[in-house]
Amino acid sequence: MKIHLVTPKNPPSFWTYDQILPALGKRCIFPNLSMPTVAGLTPSGHEVTLCDENVEEIDFDVDADVVGVTGYIVHRERMYQIIQEFRRRGRFVVVGGPFASLCPEELRGRCDVVFVDEAEETWPQFLADLEAGAWKSEYRPAEKPDLTASPTPRFDLLKVDRYHALTLQFARGCPFNCEFCDIIVVYGRRPRSKTPAQLMQEIDECHRLGANQVFIVDDNFIGNKKLAKELLREMAAWGAARGYPIDFNTEVSLNVAQDKELLELMRAAHFTTIFIGIESPRKESLKETHKTQNVRGDLVESVRTIHSYGIQVQAGMIVGFDHDDATIFDEQLRFIQEARIPVSMTGMLQAMPKTPLHDRMTKEGRLVAESTGDQFVFSNIFPKSMSRLELYRGYRTLIAQLYDFRNYRRRTLDFLLHKGDQVANGLRVRSGELRLLARILGETVLRTNPRRAWFTLSLLGTTLLRRPSVFKDAVSFAIVHKAFHEYIEALACHLDFAIAELERGAEPDELQPA
Structure with missing residues (x-):
């Protein structure tokens, strides 16, 4: 059989580094391990291809007997769209991964097969069942795999x-x-x-x-x-x-x-x-x-x-x-x-499905809505020792202070100047690193605003003068700050809207991102 395994695009988050990937010459920080693992579990004789939407477009007309989709709660809506598009074209669609394992009830009826929990045993069994024409609509292992x-x-x-x-x-x-x-x-x-x-x-x-x-x-x-x-x-x-x-x-x-x-x-x-x-x-x-x-x-x-x-x-x-x-x-x-x-x-506290916190919040009547998986924009609980308005205001101020140029520079330099030595010499240069350095300096010094240029030159200059062996680390901290700072600026706009809604007396679930 021809098997096509799809990973959905990550929504913007603290860890996606979308703002600096072009400078790094990459399209994604790292791959989701789920689909390479499932591909490794596939018995020989089947033809397997992978598609990660983070690094390439999805071909919904791909020639495949089975299409597999994975994802976390944050991928929920995109997973639904992908499943629908493939099924509309008559593909046999199976879904697994963390979201399917936590919330299989949300996927039943949307796809042909749901995999709950780990797939080491159930994936090969499913393929054998499918070839025999006796597949089930849901697979879950009897115990955790070895x-x-x-x-x-x-x-x-x-x-x-x-x-x-x-x-x-x-x-x-x-x-x-x-x-x-x-x-x-x-x-x-x-x-x-x-x-x-x-x-x-x-x-x-x-x-x-x-x-x-x-x-x-x-x-x-x-x-x-x-x-x-x-x-x-x-x-x-x-x-x-x-x-x-x-x-x-x-x-x-x-x-x-x-x-x-x-x-x-x-x-x-x-x-x-x-x-x-x-x-x-x-x-x-x-x-x-x-x-x-x-x-x-x-x-x-x-x-x-x-x-x-x-x-x-x-x-x-x-x-x-x-x-x-x-x-x-x-x-x-x-x-x-x-x-x-x-x-x-x-981030702000979130009660994820099936967790002890979710159970407690439900019993105490403090659950606002189900989790979006994004703890940066929305908290789905009523806090106990402050109001929701105090939570959102305080959080908004905190994240802005954390990635303020001055605070970030201070603690980063403190770290660089006091940390122990790594086992490898920090001054060694790998192939391609000089070209990468040139791209990073272009992004953080030449093609940017004066404040970021000063921040970068100050961080790198101080490091070179006081501890040159950690210069490469300083370069990394300079470029990732650009990603964090720009993400926080965008996040602040969402939080400002939520704060304004709370100030006008909006219902808590109205703050949930669409």
Whole structure:
């Protein structure tokens, strides 16, 4: 059979970097791993093609026996449109992924088959059923799959040169129990991992395809510390033997700061950035949301400990917890500045479907509407310790302050001048990096307004004078600020509208984006 797997275009968000992709010479930061994984699960004898709408147009007239569609809640409306267009042309359409797993009831009747949960077992079974003419309208596994049997994703089917980075997955699931998190709903609380040998094979494949940036998309890379350390030792040896050709990024929990061996291994494996859900500097809010791993120890010192190993912390922060009053916004800003966190994804609390928070908000009568998946524009709950107007006003002020030129420059320089050294020499130049530098300087100095030009030259000049070994990092921070600042400016317009609506007494669900 001919199988065509489609990933919908991402809506603009904090992480899409739409404003700077042309300067990077790319069309998307990294691919969704779902479809390469499904392609890898497809038995031989079938012809598989991938289409990522982020890097190419969808051909709705493609010659295919089966069309697969995936996506998250934020892709909901675009998924509906894609499904409708293919079905209108008589295609057999199947849907899976995080949105289908959380909300299968919203897809029943819209497509031919819905896949709930992970597809390692159900996808090959479906293909066999379809060939036998005995397919079902819904597939879900009896239990969570064993990832040690999962084949290498078909990275070769991606248009690799159009992405800034490639994505891998070592483990699924997270041992913690954060009230707002949908990861544990979809993947469970018992981390399941591939073997280190499997992931090293995938790293080799990414290297063969020319990737020099790899994002390991685990929900919590250190959910199983023992196995993570085994993998890191192999990654460190692999990188040292090849001159560290790949920069690695991933997501971890804050308890990584308490394990010095783990941090040293991550440094040795050339992890340059890790995303951590810190959520709040307020301990009462952390306890409320069951974020117990963040309550132990001093948050600022934990972040600085990680930085001392040359690893940048990108933070996930949330406002709108029950213990958050109108003073939380200044508290968040002070913490982010003091902890020297250049990049903080800060949003309003959202109750995602099927999560414990969603259940509690429903029982307490505080659920405004179902989640849009976009925590930057809309909060779907009634806050407890402040009004919705105070939440939106405070949040609007906070995000503007975070990516104000002055605040961003200060904490970024503090980070660059105090962080530890990476295992690879920061002064080395990879192929193509000088051309990229020229494009970035053109975007942030020559073809821009005087304020951005001064900001860029000041950041780069200070770095060159005081610590030239981190100059490449400074260049990266200069260009990503353009993306964040312009995204925040556009976001502020949406928030200003929401604030005006609240001031005139609009109903809460009227604020939900169309």
